[in-house]
Amino acid sequence: MLNKLYVALIHYPCLGKNNQIISTAVTNIDIHDIARTCRTYNIKKYFMVTNLPAQQEIIRRVLKFWIDGSGRRFNENRTEALYEVDLKAYYEDVIEAITQKEGEKPLTVFTSAKTRPNTITFDEMRQEILSQKKPILLIFGTGHGLPNEILSTCDYSLEPVRASGDFNHLSVRSAIAIILDRLIGETIS
Numbered sequence: 655m656l657n658k659l660y661v662a663l664i665h666y667p668c669l670g671k672n673n674q675i676i677s678t679a680v681t682n683i684d685i686h687d688i689a690r691t692c693r694t695y696n697i698k699k700y701f702m703v704t705n706l707p708a709q710q711e712i713i714r715r716v717l718k719f720w721i722d723g724s725g726r727r728f729n730e731n732r733t734e735a736l737y738e739v740d741l742k743a744y745y746e747d748v749i750e751a752i753t754q755k756e757g758e759k760p761l762t763v764f765t766s767a768k769t770r771p772n773t774i775t776f777d778e779m780r781q782e783i784l785s786q787k788k789p790i791l792l793i794f795g796t797g798h799g800l801p802n803e804i805l806s807t808c809d810y811s812l813e814p815v816r817a818s819g820d821f822n823h824l825s826v827r828s829a830i831a832i833i834l835d836r837l838i839g840e841t842i843s
């Protein structure tokens with residue numbers, strides 16, 4: 655269902671340079687840019703997930719400035735975009751929040767630049783979103799990507815965004831914008 659689509663940006667657990675499990679740092683630009691993309695595509699909620707109290711405080715301060723503070727007077731559109739941002743400590747808390755809001759567990763969609771077996775194509779996922787009554791959560795990583803411990807819990811693994819060349823290192827902000835447009839962009843019939 656188009657009006658039951660959620661996005662989560664995971665900062666823990668993520669993969670480090672040597673595939674170790676790490677917590678990555680929140681970046682201000684991921685808060686703003688991804689919130690604007692999600693608002694533009696009418697995503698129901700953009701969850702930012704970090705287990706580190708200091709990182710949680712950064713997100714709270716940014717949201718407070720733009721929603722309750724002088725940011726609102728400075729740029730109403732930014733306030734509107736950040737309104738749909740929610741902070742959670744763990745991935746499981748996101749699943750719980752959506753389950754409570756929608757009355758049923760969301761279908762979860764894993765994303766990565768890596769080609770994996772049993773991925774769902776953009777076309778198939780688009781049809782699923784149109785026909786599905788359940789809420790759907792699109793999951794994005796940071797650092798060197800999402801670990802298998804998240805992949806193993808997901809209902810779908812979405813095919814990677816690919817271009818014709820051999821270089822494929824999109825920023826998560828770009829990946830989210832491209833993926834949302836391919837799944838629910840205007841072209842959708």
Ligand SMILES: C[S@@+](CC[C@H](N)C(=O)[O-])C[C@H]1O[C@@H](n2cnc3c(N)ncnc32)[C@H](O)[C@@H]1O
Nearest residue numbers: 765766767794795798799800814815824826829
């Ligand atoms: C910096 S990337 C991590 C790069 C890592 N190589 C990977 O894709 O898992 C952060 C996130 O952006 C998304 N992403 C990056 N490139 C992508 C692509 N080509 N296709 C789909 N998702 C991508 C994924 O959610 C990824 O976890």
